[in-house]
Amino acid sequence: MWVLNNVASSVGDPNQRLTSWFLRALISRASKVCPTAMNSLNGNGVVRRRLMSVTELAGYVDLIPWHRFGYCASNSAIFKAVQGFQKVHVLDFSITHCMQWPTLIDALAKRPEGPPSLRITVPSFRPQVPPLLNVSCEEVGLRLGYFSKFREVPFEFNVIGNSSSETITSTSEDSYKFQFELLLSQLNPCSLNLQDDEALVVNFQNWLRYLPDERIGGDATSRKDAYNINSLRDSFLNMISGLNPRIVVVVDEDSDLNATSLTSRMATCFNYLWIPFDALETFMPKDSCQRLEYESDIGHKIENIIGFEGLQRIERLDSGATVSQRIRNAGFFSIPFCEETVKEVKGLLDEHASGWGMKREEDMLVLTWKGHNSVFATAWVANNNNNIGLDLED
Amino acid sequence: MATDLDNSSTGSGEASVSSSGNQMQTAPPKSTPKKKRNLPGMPDPDAEVIALSPKTLLATNRFICEICNKGFQRDQNLQLHRRGHNLPWKLRQRSSKEVKKRVYVCPEASCVHHDPSRALGDLTGIKKHFCRKHGEKKWKCDKCSKKYAVQSDWKAHSKICGTREYKCDCGTLFSRRDSFITHRAFCDALAEESAKNQNNQTPQSQAPAQNQTAGKLNSEPEPKSKPKVQTKNSSSSPPPPQPQQPPPPPQQPPQSMEAAPPSSTSVRSGPSQSTGVLSSSTLPIQTPAELPENPPRILEETPAEPGLNGSSSSITSSSSNGSTSSSVFASLFASSTASANLQPPQPPAFTDLIRAMGRPDHPADLAPSSSIEPISLGLSNNHGSSIFGTAGQERRQYAPPPQPAMSATALLQKAAQMGAAATNASLLRGLGIMSSTSPSAQQENLQWPQRQVEPDSGSVAAGLGLGLPCDGGSGLKELMMGTPSIFGPKQTTLDFLGLGMAAGGSPSGGLSALITSIGGGLDVAAAAASFGGGEFSGKDIGRSS
Numbered sequence: 001m002w003v004l005n006n007v008a009s010s011v012g013d014p015n016q017r018l019t020s021w022f023l024r025a026l027i028s029r030a031s032k033v034c035p036t037a038m039n040s041l042n043g044n045g046v047v048r049r050r051l052m053s054v055t056e057l058a059g060y061v062d063l064i065p066w067h068r069f070g071y072c073a074s075n076s077a078i079f080k081a082v083q084g085f086q087k088v089h090v091l092d093f094s095i096t097h098c099m100q101w102p103t104l105i106d107a108l109a110k111r112p113e114g115p116p117s118l119r120i121t122v123p124s125f126r127p128q129v130p131p132l133l134n135v136s137c138e139e140v141g142l143r144l145g146y147f148s149k150f151r152e153v154p155f156e157f158n159v160i161g162n163s164s165s166e167t168i169t170s171t172s173e174d175s176y177k178f179q180f181e182l183l184l185s186q187l188n189p190c191s192l193n194l195q196d197d198e199a200l201v202v203n204f205q206n207w208l209r210y211l212p213d214e215r216i217g218g219d220a221t222s223r224k225d226a227y228n229i230n231s232l233r234d235s236f237l238n239m240i241s242g243l244n245p246r247i248v249v250v251v252d253e254d255s256d257l258n259a260t261s262l263t264s265r266m267a268t269c270f271n272y273l274w275i276p277f278d279a280l281e282t283f284m285p286k287d288s289c290q291r292l293e294y295e296s297d298i299g300h301k302i303e304n305i306i307g308f309e310g311l312q313r314i315e316r317l318d319s320g321a322t323v324s325q326r327i328r329n330a331g332f333f334s335i336p337f338c339e340e341t342v343k344e345v346k347g348l349l350d351e352h353a354s355g356w357g358m359k360r361e362e363d364m365l366v367l368t369w370k371g372h373n374s375v376f377a378t379a380w381v382a383n384n385n386n387n388i389g390l391d392l393e394d
Numbered sequence: 395m396a397t398d399l400d401n402s403s404t405g406s407g408e409a410s411v412s413s414s415g416n417q418m419q420t421a422p423p424k425s426t427p428k429k430k431r432n433l434p435g436m437p438d439p440d441a442e443v444i445a446l447s448p449k450t451l452l453a454t455n456r457f458i459c460e461i462c463n464k465g466f467q468r469d470q471n472l473q474l475h476r477r478g479h480n481l482p483w484k485l486r487q488r489s490s491k492e493v494k495k496r497v498y499v500c501p502e503a504s505c506v507h508h509d510p511s512r513a514l515g516d517l518t519g520i521k522k523h524f525c526r527k528h529g530e531k532k533w534k535c536d537k538c539s540k541k542y543a544v545q546s547d548w549k550a551h552s553k554i555c556g557t558r559e560y561k562c563d564c565g566t567l568f569s570r571r572d573s574f575i576t577h578r579a580f581c582d583a584l585a586e587e588s589a590k591n592q593n594n595q596t597p598q599s600q601a602p603a604q605n606q607t608a609g610k611l612n613s614e615p616e617p618k619s620k621p622k623v624q625t626k627n628s629s630s631s632p633p634p635p636q637p638q639q640p641p642p643p644p645q646q647p648p649q650s651m652e653a654a655p656p657s658s659t660s661v662r663s664g665p666s667q668s669t670g671v672l673s674s675s676t677l678p679i680q681t682p683a684e685l686p687e688n689p690p691r692i693l694e695e696t697p698a699e700p701g702l703n704g705s706s707s708s709i710t711s712s713s714s715n716g717s718t719s720s721s722v723f724a725s726l727f728a729s730s731t732a733s734a735n736l737q738p739p740q741p742p743a744f745t746d747l748i749r750a751m752g753r754p755d756h757p758a759d760l761a762p763s764s765s766i767e768p769i770s771l772g773l774s775n776n777h778g779s780s781i782f783g784t785a786g787q788e789r790r791q792y793a794p795p796p797q798p799a800m801s802a803t804a805l806l807q808k809a810a811q812m813g814a815a816a817t818n819a820s821l822l823r824g825l826g827i828m829s830s831t832s833p834s835a836q837q838e839n840l841q842w843p844q845r846q847v848e849p850d851s852g853s854v855a856a857g858l859g860l861g862l863p864c865d866g867g868s869g870l871k872e873l874m875m876g877t878p879s880i881f882g883p884k885q886t887t888l889d890f891l892g893l894g895m896a897a898g899g900s901p902s903g904g905l906s907a908l909i910t911s912i913g914g915g916l917d918v919a920a921a922a923a924s925f926g927g928g929e930f931s932g933k934d935i936g937r938s939s
Contacts (some may be wrong), residue, residue: 015506055564055579072572102579103572140580146588147579274506282526319753351570354522354547370523371515 018277021272021299025306049123050293052136054097054143061099063294065352066375070205070251071100072348073377076341078201079107081247081379082116087198089119091245094205095126097133098140102147116199117147117154120144121192124161125179127210129304129315130297151224153163158193161185177212180232187239199246206252209317211236213258237330241382248332248380250323254366254373257305257317269305273298275369283353320364320376332380334363343367441495443510448501451524502528522546563587 052060061067082088088108092098108115122137126285133140141157148155158353186192194200211233240248255272257263276298284291304315318326324334342358345365349356358367366374450456455465457472461479467473497513497691498520506512514520522544531541533548542548560574561567563583568574578584 053576055582058573058577058580062570062576068572099576099580102576105579106575143580143585146584149588150584256424276504348572350550354544354550 003087008022015274015277017295018274020272021295021302022266022306024299025303026117050130050296051132053134054140057097057099057131057133060290060294061096063284063290064276065349065356066276066279067096067099068207068348069345069356069358069365069375070377071103072345073341073365074099074203074205074251074379075104075107075338076344077335077337077379078104078203078247079250079361080338080341081200083192084178085120085199085246086116087195088116088201089121089192089198090203091192091240091243092120092122092203092205093207094203095129095207095210096205097137098122100203100205100231101144102169105144105148105151105155109153115151115153117156118148119156119158119198121158121160123183123186124159127176128208130300160191177232179210180236184232184236184239187243189243192243194243199244200242202243202248204248204250204252206314206340208233208236208250208252208323209315213316234326234330237327237332241331244359244382246381247335248327248382249377250327250380251375251377252320252323253317254320254376255317256319256322258322266306269302272372272374273302275372275374279353279355279369280356289379320361320366320373320378321378324362324364324378327378327380327383331383333383335379335381336363337365337377337379386392441513441515443499445495445501446520448524448528449520451501452529463641478677500524500528764809 047181061071078090090101090104092101094100098120105118109116120141120142124137126137137159138157141159145155145157161179212273213231213233253272255268257265257269257272277295280291280294301315305317328334342360342365345358349367351357355370357371359366361376363378365377366373367377413679455467457466457469458464459466459472459475459479461476461481464475466475495515496517497510497515498517499513500507500520500523502508502524505527507514507520514523525543526547529543531543533542533545535541535548535551542551559567559569560571562574562578562583566577566581568577810811
């Protein structure tokens with residue numbers, strides 16, 4: 001670690017910066033095992049929790065197409081899926097506080113047949129990971145409401161779950177899992193106030209990885225049962241399937257960071273997170289404040305992946321292929337993205353630095369940086385879905 | 395870092411292959427540990443690692459004919475050329491090597507891509523990478539100052555730069571629509587505007603949220619979506635929604651109050667502390683958008699017309715919005731004239747307006763200087779703001795009389811035409827409201843009747859008087875004094891303009907008095923007052939229209 005310390009620098013080139021974050025994570029981990037005097041990196045919230053305003057967050061998600069890629073692909077797929085419906089209900093599970101929806105609202109507002117009425121439901125609980133906001137989610141919903149009114153789209157915003165749970169940090173391991181279970185219990189048509197004539201859209205954006213994945217009892221293989229209670233993650237997916245959504249879009253980071261061995265996790269994590277660091281390097285100056293903030297958020301993630309274990313390690317990322325398989329097991333089948341969507345995404349990427357690319361893997365769209373996979377986007381419908389004619393190919 | 399390749403292509407240490415005799419360095423045999431393919435960050439371990447020298451990478455003509463030494467950018471071009479040399483069959487064939495997947499490393503030792511395990515898979519890619527990271531930026535965008543080392547990057551950028559720009563109400567520019575939309579949705583400007591609209595249900599036709607946003611959105615398709623001040627009734631796009639909304643307002647009044655007395659300078663962010671600037675008083679009238687930009691403009695006395703339009707539009711918009719300062723101002727007018735088509739619920743707006751004026755840190759919220767102009771016509775000092783600030787608060791309490799039917803724009807224009815007096819009354823009234831806090835003003839009010847104010851003026855004065863008590867500025871007093879004289883019994887209001895006109899020959903004189911009083915700068919006000927007073931007395935007699 002001493003060597004690393006010499007190499008690492010938070011203002012050096014991308015590798016150095018990345019290394020510095022890893023070092024912090026390692027130190028934090030070590031300090032838990034044998035408490036040292038390094039109290040600056042305490043056990044729980046190591047990195048300073050930085051709160052952003054909504055406008056700052058709006059700029060943040062657009063620094064690099066990391067998030068915007070997922071938004072674009074998902075919104076395009078959603079738009080296609082809800083064509084012909086007069087009511088749309090979006091169940092939004094994401095960590096970026098509804099930054100995805102203005103463009104969808106905008107697209108819906110411009111529909112030739114007129115906009116549908118839109119309802120967005122978010123859970124009140126959200127893993128305490130960056131990006132963090134300095135306002136409540138109700139405030140975010142309020143702003144979305146203003147915008148919708150401005151674009152003349154009938155809009156409604158709901159928060160489900162215990163609203164006081166927002167203030168609970170994930171440090172308490174039990175409460176973390178409990179929050180998800182609570183959320184799970186609310187995923188029924190009654191609590192969600194589902195209606196028959198509305199198109200239900202479920203959006204998982206950087207979310208599934210936070211669902212606890214421990215399998216209690218039984219074998220490790222997940223079976224294609226309706227209510228497999230072996231893992232919270234699977235239960236969640238099953239529950240969603242039971243709600244009969246019109247479309248489920250899943251966007252997450254394409255990297256397998258769920259391994260049990262620390263060293264393999266470290267290596268994979270380093271190689272993977274090098275991508276955003278490198279991307280930021282290409283177009284932001286070394287001392288740009290935004291860039292440092294973005295990197296520190298990634299550092300927070302690293303810290304959790306490397307520095308924590310057990311229930312405290314909430315970042316349990318699966319690669320795109322693994323996630324896809326799991327979703328399939330929960331009773332969904334994937335639908336491809338249509339050409340229009342692909343074109344839109346390509347156009348989006350063209351407006352960014354030229355290192356960003358896109359490729360298709362089966363029905364997944366994958367964002368690439370210099371050829372390396374970064375973020376994947378997929379779309380699904382439930383097997384029991386009798387939405388005939390759901391055809392994203394136009 | 396030394397890694398071990400598990401296959402022999404690179405492990406054997408064979409020299410890297412290049413398609414021509416160009417000098418190159420061979421990467422020392424390195425190996426990568428056994429890894430799955432396609433692991434992010436790790437190129438295909440079976441690939442052949444090729445290291446090219448910087449010269450090679452930067453060279454534009456990598457492929458050189460061995461016969462005549464002519465250089466080509468592409469291998470195929472070289473082959474075509476070689477055919478022309480009539481080589482014997484043997485030499486014609488390229489050395490047959492099976493095509494292996496190749497990855498390239500960067501020759502720069504400090505670079506992450508120098509390591510074979512981090513090689514890039516594409517020759518063009520490595521060339522571009524090398525240029526970008528380690529090369530000199532030879533290409534420069536002519537519109538902005540961005541520099542690029544790779545020509546294709548530069549081209550891609552030039553396509554985008556300045557072609558489509560979206561501008562949010564808050565002033566931020568975007569080159570991409572989706573970032574613009576996302577920002578817009580969450581922008582404070584929109585939030586404030588919407589909240590305000592929700593609270594001020596205006597009878598006007600425009601959709602509440604539309605005023606400012608509509609202006610913006612409509613202009614979206616245009617290359618520059620900067621909201622333009624329009625004189626139409628409903629949505630003149632007052633720029634950044636005036637910050638004064640119910641939530642903020644409570645805090646603002648205190649500020650504006652404070653701002654007014656101490657600074658007695660333009661309400662706009664305080665910087666324009668120029669004392670003599672009437673424009674400050676005009677602030678309330680201005681459309682918020684432009685205010686922040688031109689404090690100096692306030693100082694100028696611009697012709698009434700443009701300013702009128704600006705202010706009228708702002709007023710109109712504000713009135714239609716029922717929000718922000720402009721509406722406040724509008725209410726000013728409205729109250730005074732029947733023709734003004736301002737909406738009743740002005741007090742809050744007015745207050746807001748005042749507030750906007752008084753708040754230096756919300757430049758966006760302040761009315762544009764354009765609207766100031768009309769005011770500045772007559773008013774030469776910027777003390778008005780203070781008065782307005784204070785008055786604003788008072789304004790709340792004051793319920794303006796029913797609005798006239800004319801639009802603010804029309805009113806202003808009319809006032810301009812009329813050139814005088816009448817309109818001032820409403821202005822005064824507004825002023826009076828604002829200055830309700832000034833005790834001195836109160837006295838003035840009493841004086842008003844003496845001042846030959848016609849019955850209307852009297853009412854105006856009364857209105858003003860309401861405001862006056864609150865204001866501590868003597869200026870207000872002056873204003874009162876000045877205005878009644880200037881304002882005739884006429885109810886038309888586009889007062890400020892009228893005021894300016896009314897003042898006639900020396901709009902600045904009268905107005906300055908007015909302004910100074912408004913500004914609440916005691917000294918200035920006093921001076922102005924006296925000055926104005928004198929002027930007024932002379933002038934107002936003539937005005938009787």
